[in-house]
Amino acid sequence: MQFNSFTEVLAMGGYGAYVWSSVAIVFAVLLMLIVHSCTAKNRTLRLLRIEQERADKISQAKVANAQALFDKK
Amino acid sequence: MNSNLPQAQLSYWIAFKAIFVRELKLAWQKPSQIIQPMVFFLIVVTLFPLGISPAPKTLQMIGPGVIWIAALLAIMLVVDRLFRQDFQEGTIEAWLLSTVPMSLLVAAKLLAAWFISCSVLLLISPVLALLMNVESQVIPALMLSLLIGTPILLFVGAIGNALTVSLNQGGVLLSLLVLPLYIPVLIFATSLIEAASFNMDYSGQLAILVSMLLVSCFFAPVAIAAALKNTVN
Amino acid sequence: MWKWLHPYAKAETAYNLCYRLLPYFSWLAAITLIAGSIWGLLYAPADYQQGDSFRIIYFHVPTAIWSMGAYTSMAICGMVGIVWQIKNAELAVYAIAPVGAAFTFLALVTGAVWGKPMWGAWWVWDARLTSELILLFLYLGVIALYNSFEDKRTAARAASILAIVGVVNVPIIHYSVEWWNTLHQGASITKFDKPSISPDMLWPLLLNIAGFLFILAAITCLRLANQILINDARRPWVKALVEQSSTEATSLVKGK
Numbered sequence: 001m002q003f004n005s006f007t008e009v010l011a012m013g014g015y016g017a018y019v020w021s022s023v024a025i026v027f028a029v030l031l032m033l034i035v036h037s038c039t040a041k042n043r044t045l046r047l048l049r050i051e052q053e054r055a056d057k058i059s060q061a062k063v064a065n066a067q068a069l070f071d072k073k
Numbered sequence: 074m075n076s077n078l079p080q081a082q083l084s085y086w087i088a089f090k091a092i093f094v095r096e097l098k099l100a101w102q103k104p105s106q107i108i109q110p111m112v113f114f115l116i117v118v119t120l121f122p123l124g125i126s127p128a129p130k131t132l133q134m135i136g137p138g139v140i141w142i143a144a145l146l147a148i149m150l151v152v153d154r155l156f157r158q159d160f161q162e163g164t165i166e167a168w169l170l171s172t173v174p175m176s177l178l179v180a181a182k183l184l185a186a187w188f189i190s191c192s193v194l195l196l197i198s199p200v201l202a203l204l205m206n207v208e209s210q211v212i213p214a215l216m217l218s219l220l221i222g223t224p225i226l227l228f229v230g231a232i233g234n235a236l237t238v239s240l241n242q243g244g245v246l247l248s249l250l251v252l253p254l255y256i257p258v259l260i261f262a263t264s265l266i267e268a269a270s271f272n273m274d275y276s277g278q279l280a281i282l283v284s285m286l287l288v289s290c291f292f293a294p295v296a297i298a299a300a301l302k303n304t305v306n
Numbered sequence: 307m308w309k310w311l312h313p314y315a316k317a318e319t320a321y322n323l324c325y326r327l328l329p330y331f332s333w334l335a336a337i338t339l340i341a342g343s344i345w346g347l348l349y350a351p352a353d354y355q356q357g358d359s360f361r362i363i364y365f366h367v368p369t370a371i372w373s374m375g376a377y378t379s380m381a382i383c384g385m386v387g388i389v390w391q392i393k394n395a396e397l398a399v400y401a402i403a404p405v406g407a408a409f410t411f412l413a414l415v416t417g418a419v420w421g422k423p424m425w426g427a428w429w430v431w432d433a434r435l436t437s438e439l440i441l442l443f444l445y446l447g448v449i450a451l452y453n454s455f456e457d458k459r460t461a462a463r464a465a466s467i468l469a470i471v472g473v474v475n476v477p478i479i480h481y482s483v484e485w486w487n488t489l490h491q492g493a494s495i496t497k498f499d500k501p502s503i504s505p506d507m508l509w510p511l512l513l514n515i516a517g518f519l520f521i522l523a524a525i526t527c528l529r530l531a532n533q534i535l536i537n538d539a540r541r542p543w544v545k546a547l548v549e550q551s552s553t554e555a556t557s558l559v560k561g562k
Contacts, residue, residue, distance in 0.1 A: 044536055
């Protein structure tokens with residue numbers, strides 16, 4: 001280990017703000033990317049499910065309408 | 074069968090010429106295509122002395138770059154509506170149905186577009202050079218760089234237009250796609266002019282620009298044809 | 307010779323392959339990134355000129371390398387998709403683009419943060435940073451183009467064409483910017499001439515370069531699987547997945 005204490009690690013020989021901020025940005029962006037990609041599947045499935053339900057409802061309504069029309073006759 | 078071959082070859086040339094002549098006729102009927110980019114070019118260049126400084130030394134330094142950036146933006150304007158009308162009227166679908174390769178027809182269209190809209194930029198560039206206090210011995214180099222550079226910009230820009238032609242919001246997206254690709258042309262053209270202003274040899278920059286022109290001549294019509302086919306389907 | 311590849315042109319097979327590869331890539335990425343970062347940040351010796359600020363190299367160089375690598379692989383996918391009409395390759399273009407854009411952004415930000423103590427300015431028109439900035443514009447163009455189309459099939463093809471056009475330009479842009487930079491000497495400060503980087507410094511760098519490659523691969527797998535799902539929304543296998551997920555969702559609600 002190049003450093004003797006935790007405060008030295010934080011200080012990074014005077015460049016602490018630069019080094020640790022860039023580390024933080026890198027891992028924050030990677031984390032955002034990972035979370036966004038991991039939840040993508042669920043988002044897609046939910047979207048498709050809603051679409052499916054809507055399509056089902058429409059077709060049910062069509063059948064009901066046709067039935068009503070048929071009954072009237 | 075054999076007797077059909079020379080006829081088929083002839084029809085390529087006829088199709089090329091027909092599209093070229095049609096474009097010129099259309100431009101003659103509606104000269105705004107010719108005038109608007111030219112006026113835009115003039116206005117953008119006028120803004121720079123007002124925005125930065127009218128001092129002759131400053132103008133001399135930034136002149137070539139300013140003229141080139143203005144030319145680049147004017148060509149963006151030309152490119153933005155290059156295929157739009159053809160797309161809306163269904164001309165592009167007719168091109169797709171013809172037996173002539175699409176890239177050849179596209180090449181004819183591009184050549185016509187250069188004659189209509191870019192050659193005028195070339196012609197008024199000496200006037201702008203005078204406005205920007207560019208020395209008179211540099212003007213031939215400026216015109217030479219525009220002569221070789223503007224077709225590259227037109228061809229590359231046309232790819233962007235072909236990709237976005239079916240979208241309503243064209244303009245901003247087009248500049249996002251195309252402007253980064255213009256950077257090498259800008260760099261070499263302005264450095265050519267700079268070299269000329271120091272009385273240095275600029276054949277190196279010229280050779281690079283010519284090679285970029287050849288590459289874009291070769292690839293752009295193919296890419297544009299692929300992009301147009303994609304949007305029509 | 308290439309027969310074994312053919313099944314992977316089928317959407318469902320490719321989808322399953324993505325999820326089969328994902329754990330390997332993610333574990334490799336996690337191990338190499340954690341090891342490389344800790345080694346680089348805490349154990350590697352400090353640079354004799356730049357002190358501890360050089361440790362940003364462990365994030366700047368890998369992201370810069372793979373920002374270009376991602377663009378190249380994106381263009382190769384586009385080329386394969388357009389030439390051989392393979393749909394999955396076209397979908398991969400948009401799967402890679404956001405990851406590549408994120409890497410480019412990170413390379414720019416870490417470059418700027420590194421530049422501040424070294425050059426005294428956040429931004430210097432250095433050849434490497436400038437061409438990285440232009441690369442970011444190219445990525446944003448691909449993403450914006452894809453998102454402007456309603457029809458995702460057309461969108462994927464358009465993005466593929468643009469990626470191919472872009473990759474022809476990337477080396478031209480790179481060399482022109484480098485040349486432009488040597489012409490205007492004012493701003494050019496070489497960041498680190500390293501005739502020989504000591505192995506203690508090199509090993510963590512190599513680890514992190516590998517780590518960023520694996521994380522690129524892992525995220526691409528995830529996003530590609532999602533793209534395939536969206537593209538195949540009307541197919542029975544996706545409908546089965548949707549049904550399965552909806553029964554899971556209702557059972558979850560009932561369980562609560």
